[in-house]
Amino acid sequence: MEEFVIEGQDISKVINHQHIIEQINMKFPYNSIVLIEGKNGSGKSITLKMLAHILKPSSGKLKVNGIVSYAPDHLPSTINLTVKEYLKFIEDISSINFSMNIEELISRFNLTSFLEKRIKECSKGTQQKVNLIQCLARKADIYIMDEPFSGLDKRAIVQLKSIFLELKQTATVVLTSHEEALDYSFVTHKFNLETKHLIVNKYETQSKSMIVKTRERLDSNLCENLKELEAQAINNVQIKVNVAKSNRLIALLIEQDYFIQEVREDNDDGTY
Numbered sequence: 263m264e265e266f267v268i269e270g271q272d273i274s275k276v277i278n279h280q281h282i283i284e285q286i287n288m289k290f291p292y293n294s295i296v297l298i299e300g301k302n303g304s305g306k307s308i309t310l311k312m313l314a315h316i317l318k319p320s321s322g323k324l325k326v327n328g329i330v331s332y333a334p335d336h337l338p339s340t341i342n343l344t345v346k347e348y349l350k351f352i353e354d355i356s357s358i359n360f361s362m363n364i365e366e367l368i369s370r371f372n373l374t375s376f377l378e379k380r381i382k383e384c385s386k387g388t389q390q391k392v393n394l395i396q397c398l399a400r401k402a403d404i405y406i407m408d409e410p411f412s413g414l415d416k417r418a419i420v421q422l423k424s425i426f427l428e429l430k431q432t433a434t435v436v437l438t439s440h441e442e443a444l445d446y447s448f449v450t451h452k453f454n455l456e457t458k459h460l461i462v463n464k465y466e467t468q469s470k471s472m473i474v475k476t477r478e479r480l481d482s483n484l485c486e487n488l489k490e491l492e493a494q495a496i497n498n499v500q501i502k503v504n505v506a507k508s509n510r511l512i513a514l515l516i517e518q519d520y521f522i523q524e525v526r527e528d529n530d531d532g533t534y
Contacts (some may be wrong), residue, residue, distance in 0.1 A: 266327070267292045267404060267434045268313060273322035275308055282308050286322075286458055290451065295426055295435045297446060297463070300455035306438040307335065307408050309455065313436060314406045328403025328434075335408040337393045339382060345392055346377040349399075356400045367395045370421045370523075386413040398425060405429060407437040411444060423448050424525040431513055445527070447505070471528035472508040474501045477521040487514060502528060 268290040275283040282305040290296050300306050311317040312324060314332040341348060353364050368374055371391040381389060390413045397405060411419055426435050426448055439446075446452075446463065447470065453460045479498045488495060491511055493503035503511045508525070515522055 266290060267294075268327070268436070269323075269325045270319075271323045273312070273319045273324055275305065275312065275317065276320040277308070283312075283319075283455070286455065288453060288460065290434065290436065290453070290460070292434060293430055293432075294450045295430055295448060296437070296451045296453055296460075297449045298436065298438050298453050298455065304455045306455060310406050310408050310436065310438060313404075326404065329401070330404045330406055331397045331400040331402035333393050333397035333405075333407040333410060335412065336386075337381065337389055337396075341381050344378055344380050345373060345384065345388075348381055348392060349377075349395060352396045352399050364395060364399050367398055370425070371395065371418055387415060387418070390414060391418060394422065398429075403433050405433060405435045407435070409439060410437055411439050411441045419444070420526050421524070424522075427508070427525045428512060428522055430509065431516060447527070470505040471502050472505050473524070473526050473528050474503060474508065474511055474515065474522060475499055475524040475526075476501075476515060477523050484514075484518060484520075499523075 266289045268288060270286060270288040273283060273286040273288070274281065286309070298306050298309060308317065310332070312319055313326060314330050315326070316332070343351070349364050349368070368377070371394070373388070373391055373395075376384060376388050379388075381392060384392070390410075394407070394410060397407060410422060414422065429435055430450070449463045451460055452463050473496070476499050480495055480501070485495055488501065488511075491503060491507045491514070493501050493507065493511055496502050501511065505527075512522060512525065
């Protein structure tokens with residue numbers, strides 16, 4: 263297998279005689295969550311479109327190893343379908359993703375009450391949830407998302423972070439975001455278009471804990487395995503684990519056929 267899921271060498275993009283991207287080199291590892299950073303006008307969206315094969319580089323070599331699913335910064339305003347009709351269309355043309363179907367995604371993003379409403383009549387936040395689902399519903403090796411947190415409520419932000427951590431077990435996520443107040447501890451790498459550097463994102467504190475919630479009750483055999491990860495069963499369906507070992511726990515749960523409903527940071531207030 264290739265060492266990197268995305269490799270770019272001397273990538274440049276010229277639009278209307280203007281150099282948007284100049285001489286970018288990138289190597290993104292498999293099973294990573296990469297945040298592409300840069301000031302407005304630095305070419306973040308153009309970079310994502312090149313990675314998603316929507317645009318071609320003007321020069322340089324770009325290799326993307328795998329199937330891509332893409333979420334733009336917003337859905338087209340010309341879609342004259344209800345949320346239900348649109349998602350049914352997506353379901354018909356897409357293979358189901360890693361462990362969730364569209365109905366489960368609808369539930370996680372709290373969209374049930376909007377299914378009969380036309381997308382163009384929905385709020386920005388609701389349209390964004392539909393946009394995310396059309397991307398996540400496709401089985402892919404690389405999920406590319408342009409400003410995925412834009413317009414989302416706090417509950418949806420938690421759910422999306424949880425999904426990214428789940429996706430990381432089998433795929434790679436590349437995203438942009440301008441949400442300055444967001445905690446980016448879930449991101450594994452950051453790539454800055456201005457400095458042209460990829461850095462490993464260090465967690466703010468290695469003592470931070472995560473809460474992993476499953477749909478099924480935890481059995482006794484799993485509880486024995488939790489000791490090796492120094493994880494703690496909070497109740498019949500929730501586990502508390504150090505952030506540094508959370509990926510190993512998620513992999514263990516997936517291996518044992520548990521459905522993961524949520525992955526979130528521990529709020530430290532004793533409520534679960």
